[in-house]
Amino acid sequence: MRRLFTVIVFCWVAYALVGQSLSDTVFRADDVFHLEFISSPRINADGSEVVYVRNSMDIFTDGLTSQIWMADIKSGEQRLLTSDGSRNASPVWSPDYKSIAFVSNRDQGSQIFVMNLADRSTRRLTNLTDAPGNLSWSPDGQYIVFNMSVDNSPQRKVKLPQPPKHAKWSEPPVYIDKIKYKSDGAGFLKNRSRQVFVISSEGGYARQLTFGDKSHSGPFSWSSDRRFVYFSSNLTDEEDSEPRNSEIYTLDIQTGLVKAVTDRLGPDFNPVISPSGKYMAYLGNDETYKGYQQTELYIMTLSSGEVSCLTTEFDRDVNQVYWQDDEKGLWFRYDTEGQTKIASIDLKGKVTDRVRDLGGMSLGRPYASGDYSVSRNGTIVFTLGKSDRPAELAVYNPIDKKVKTMTQVNEDLLGHKTLATVEEIWFESSYDGQRVQAWICKPPGFDPKKKYPLILEIHGGPFLNYGDRFSAEYQLFASAGYVVLFINPRGSTSYGEAFANYIHHNYPSEDYDDLISGVDAVIAKGYIDEDNLFVTGGSGGGVLTAWIVGKTDRFAAAVVAKPVINWTSFVLHADGPEFFAKYWFGTMPWEDVDSYWKRSPLSLVGNVTTPTMLLTGEQDYRTPMSETEQYYAALKLAGVETAMVRVQNAGHGIANKPSNLVYKVAYILDWFERHRNE
Numbered sequence: 001m002r003r004l005f006t007v008i009v010f011c012w013v014a015y016a017l018v019g020q021s022l023s024d025t026v027f028r029a030d031d032v033f034h035l036e037f038i039s040s041p042r043i044n045a046d047g048s049e050v051v052y053v054r055n056s057m058d059i060f061t062d063g064l065t066s067q068i069w070m071a072d073i074k075s076g077e078q079r080l081l082t083s084d085g086s087r088n089a090s091p092v093w094s095p096d097y098k099s100i101a102f103v104s105n106r107d108q109g110s111q112i113f114v115m116n117l118a119d120r121s122t123r124r125l126t127n128l129t130d131a132p133g134n135l136s137w138s139p140d141g142q143y144i145v146f147n148m149s150v151d152n153s154p155q156r157k158v159k160l161p162q163p164p165k166h167a168k169w170s171e172p173p174v175y176i177d178k179i180k181y182k183s184d185g186a187g188f189l190k191n192r193s194r195q196v197f198v199i200s201s202e203g204g205y206a207r208q209l210t211f212g213d214k215s216h217s218g219p220f221s222w223s224s225d226r227r228f229v230y231f232s233s234n235l236t237d238e239e240d241s242e243p244r245n246s247e248i249y250t251l252d253i254q255t256g257l258v259k260a261v262t263d264r265l266g267p268d269f270n271p272v273i274s275p276s277g278k279y280m281a282y283l284g285n286d287e288t289y290k291g292y293q294q295t296e297l298y299i300m301t302l303s304s305g306e307v308s309c310l311t312t313e314f315d316r317d318v319n320q321v322y323w324q325d326d327e328k329g330l331w332f333r334y335d336t337e338g339q340t341k342i343a344s345i346d347l348k349g350k351v352t353d354r355v356r357d358l359g360g361m362s363l364g365r366p367y368a369s370g371d372y373s374v375s376r377n378g379t380i381v382f383t384l385g386k387s388d389r390p391a392e393l394a395v396y397n398p399i400d401k402k403v404k405t406m407t408q409v410n411e412d413l414l415g416h417k418t419l420a421t422v423e424e425i426w427f428e429s430s431y432d433g434q435r436v437q438a439w440i441c442k443p444p445g446f447d448p449k450k451k452y453p454l455i456l457e458i459h460g461g462p463f464l465n466y467g468d469r470f471s472a473e474y475q476l477f478a479s480a481g482y483v484v485l486f487i488n489p490r491g492s493t494s495y496g497e498a499f500a501n502y503i504h505h506n507y508p509s510e511d512y513d514d515l516i517s518g519v520d521a522v523i524a525k526g527y528i529d530e531d532n533l534f535v536t537g538g539s540g541g542g543v544l545t546a547w548i549v550g551k552t553d554r555f556a557a558a559v560v561a562k563p564v565i566n567w568t569s570f571v572l573h574a575d576g577p578e579f580f581a582k583y584w585f586g587t588m589p590w591e592d593v594d595s596y597w598k599r600s601p602l603s604l605v606g607n608v609t610t611p612t613m614l615l616t617g618e619q620d621y622r623t624p625m626s627e628t629e630q631y632y633a634a635l636k637l638a639g640v641e642t643a644m645v646r647v648q649n650a651g652h653g654i655a656n657k658p659s660n661l662v663y664k665v666a667y668i669l670d671w672f673e674r675h676r677n678e
Helices: 002-017 029-034 472-479 497-503 511-523 540-551 567-573 577-585 593-598 601-607 625-637 658-674
Strands: 036-043 049-058 063-072 078-080 088-093 099-104 111-116 122-124 133-137 143-151 192-200 217-222 228-233 247-252 258-260 268-273 279-284 296-301 306-309 319-323 329-336 339-346 351-355 372-374 380-386 389-396 403-405 421-428 435-442 452-458 483-488 528-538 557-561 612-617 642-647
Touching: 029 049, 029 472, 029 658, 036 088, 036 372, 036 380, 049 088, 049 389, 063 088, 088 133, 099 133, 133 217, 143 217, 217 268, 228 268, 247 268, 268 319, 279 319, 319 372, 351 380, 421 511, 435 472, 435 511, 452 472, 452 511, 452 540, 472 483, 472 658, 483 511, 511 528, 511 540, 528 540, 540 557, 540 601, 557 658, 567 577, 567 593, 567 625, 601 625, 612 625, 612 658, 625 642, 642 658
Parallel strands: 036 389, 452 483, 452 528, 528 557, 557 612, 612 642
Antiparallel strands: 036 049, 049 063, 063 078, 088 099, 099 111, 111 122, 133 143, 143 192, 217 228, 228 247, 247 258, 268 279, 279 296, 296 306, 319 329, 329 339, 339 351, 372 380, 380 389, 389 403, 421 435, 435 483
16 A cells, blocks of 8 residues: 555656646656766867767666767767666776776676777776776876775774673674764765775786875876876875865875875865976965865976966866866866856966856756866867756867767757756846846746746855756756746855855855845746745755745745754764864854854744745765754744655765655645645
């Protein structure tokens, strides 16, 4: 009977999500299980071929399967390289571009494989006990370096009495002495660290090069003489008190000697050695202890140690750097005004945009994402994302400066459907006139003469950004007849350092005014039913949703997803206590009780009259379930209509499983439909 009830409920949810229509012409709940997207595009040196990963959902395992493909840039011909039904990912070209190394879980856990591209013959290199990451070939193609988690020395042993024969005692207690003892998505951490290994590209024994209880992080970059590998890590004894203070190190492959290359307070990471071996590009910033700190691009002359910053005048974060073959400049990825771009920069700091519309790898909500690589002649392959499609493979031709889309992996699913359309708007905040960017997602068949219910959906972070990108959740909301408004209020990234740091030690605050001003701007367009305004958001968006219902009663209902409700309990209970107090408050909870309390949505619970549902993953270690439980109890005690949805088998990333994405949307829509004003 219980199984039958579950099936009936699921079928009803699928029916409800299409706006009371079983038509196949709009995006439906079960379509989530058929979405695909491209990732990890890697182009060869002459720009003639690209390998990439095609990801698809498996409705039976409720997760991703990933296969590696190859495309000919000129002809567009596609060739499937792996087809075993497992997860094959992280392809890396060999230096002669005749082979690729990749990671696959096809055989005894995640292992490293090498494929000869001429005949697709594949050999397994490793017999590892844990998943390898950050694969990097040596310049001569003889070795592959990677990192992997290993067990550290045993934890402290305590002499315990032993049970008598046949007795059934409880498991022994777990002894913890580290500040970082749990992590969202991983749960309680074992006594492990990530160490560097090297293995012959022909296979054999994987030799461990680094040791100790500190993790050695990638990505890795080789010196031109293949003697050293460059990497970044926080190997200091102050790791707990200075969690962002990473340096760049060299690792001698023969001796295992590790030596620091950078030395300053602040993060230094992502080293990239130039083709000649003369320079090292890397990312980082001077530590200012602000919630948001902009990532800069640096160049070091390795012979002298002289360092220059190329992006002093560039007010955006820099990511994913590649050297140009002539060493006269570099390529990088960055976000600006909700848009992800690829640009080139010369050694004097002049930036030139080359490609836009990277994204499409965040299927649930329209967060920034994207990946790319570039050949020696400047041909760029990248993940192209638009509001109506997840990531496709695209190529930029440096000669005619045109972009060609090389795949259409979702056309069979989405090509015949009428999807929601997205309109960009800008408006002024009622607080101080600050210009704020937002987007309006309109239902299929939108008629501006009609009145529609509105959902304000708020992003998390808070230092993240939304944009004109595909969102399965918004498509489902729109298919159910809602207009969806999504905004980048102050605190969002992609608008420069000052805009993001409006909320430094001041969150939530005037971002509330930005959000409400956005709602008013859309209402002014004339097609919103003002009696049916709804609000929801997750993580940082959950914070702001709870803050909003404590400030105003104009919304008919709210869904607060995976929120922080009480900053004191959050800082001491989340999976980053060494970070949140230091950067988001600047003081410990017991040192400034008033500041922690006045910024906690729990302080406003006495004002709440809006029917408010809470929704959080059962295994969430980032914004723990205890935050949700506090607010639920408080709302109940205050006499506010409320409910609590505990999403099973989910951490902070609820949408990591397609079924949980569908369940999340179903519960949100059900709550809003129950509180619609006729």
